[in-house]
Each structure stands twice: as C-alpha cells, then as structure tokens.
Amino acid sequence: MSIESMKRISECEEEAVSIRRQAQADARQIFDQGKKQAEELLEAARKQAADDYRATLTQAEAEAGAAYDKSLAEVQKECSQMKSEAKSKLPKAVEIITGKVVKSSGNC
Incomplete structure (x- = not known):
C-alpha cells in the first residue's frame, strides 16, 4: 500500500469517528428535546385536567344548587298548601274539640 492510500484510510477512519461522535451528540440532543x-405535554395535560376538574365541579355545584332550590320550592309549595288546608279546617276542628270537651265535662 502506498503512503497516500494509508493517509486516505487514516483520514476516512478519523472522519468516521467524527461522524459517529456527531451522530451520538445529535441523538442525545434529539432525545433531550x-x-x-x-x-411539557405532560404538564399541559395536568393543567388541562385540573381546569376541566374545576369547571366540572363548578357546573355540578350549580346544577346541585338549582336542584336543591327547585326541591325546596316544591316542598314550600306543598307546605303552603297543607297550611291552607289546615287553616280552612280550623273552625271545624275547634267546633269538634269544643263539642267533645263540653260533652265530657258535663257542664252544659
């Protein structure tokens, strides 16, 4: 082999080492990126999940509050109706109770 060929082989080997080192550095950089x-994606997903959770919780609280208010209004209406019925029957109840008390005491 000639000296020129040996130099060329040596240069090629050095170039191969350099290419290999650069490839390894590029691979590390790509891996790190x-x-x-x-x-970053994981953190963004966590933030989005937290935002979604808060939004869902707020909506659920609003829906629960609306359901509670509706139920309370229905119960108040029912109580009001029962109260009205009781008031309309009050004179008759007083009459019945008075009649029983008077009859049982024997004063009349």
Whole structure:
C-alpha cells in the first residue's frame, strides 16, 4: 500500500469517528428535546385536567344548587298548601274539640 492510500484510510477512519461522535451528540440532543417536549405535554395535560376538574365541579355545584332550590320550592309549595288546608279546617276542628270537651265535662 502506498503512503497516500494509508493517509486516505487514516483520514476516512478519523472522519468516521467524527461522524459517529456527531451522530451520538445529535441523538442525545434529539432525545433531550423529546424528553423536554414530553414533560411539557405532560404538564399541559395536568393543567388541562385540573381546569376541566374545576369547571366540572363548578357546573355540578350549580346544577346541585338549582336542584336543591327547585326541591325546596316544591316542598314550600306543598307546605303552603297543607297550611291552607289546615287553616280552612280550623273552625271545624275547634267546633269538634269544643263539642267533645263540653260533652265530657258535663257542664252544659
């Protein structure tokens, strides 16, 4: 082999080492970028999940409050009706009770 060929082989080997080192550095950089992007995506997903949770909780509280208010209004209406019925029957109840008390005491 000639000296020129040996020099060329040596240069090619050095170039191959350099290419390999650069490829490894590029691979590390790509890996690090991918890892950073994955962490950013994960953090964004966590924030979105927290926002969704708060929004869902707020909506559920509003719906529960509306259901409670509706139920309370229905119960108040029912109580009002029962109270009205009781008031309309009050004179008759007083009459019946008075009649029983008077009859049982024997004073009349």
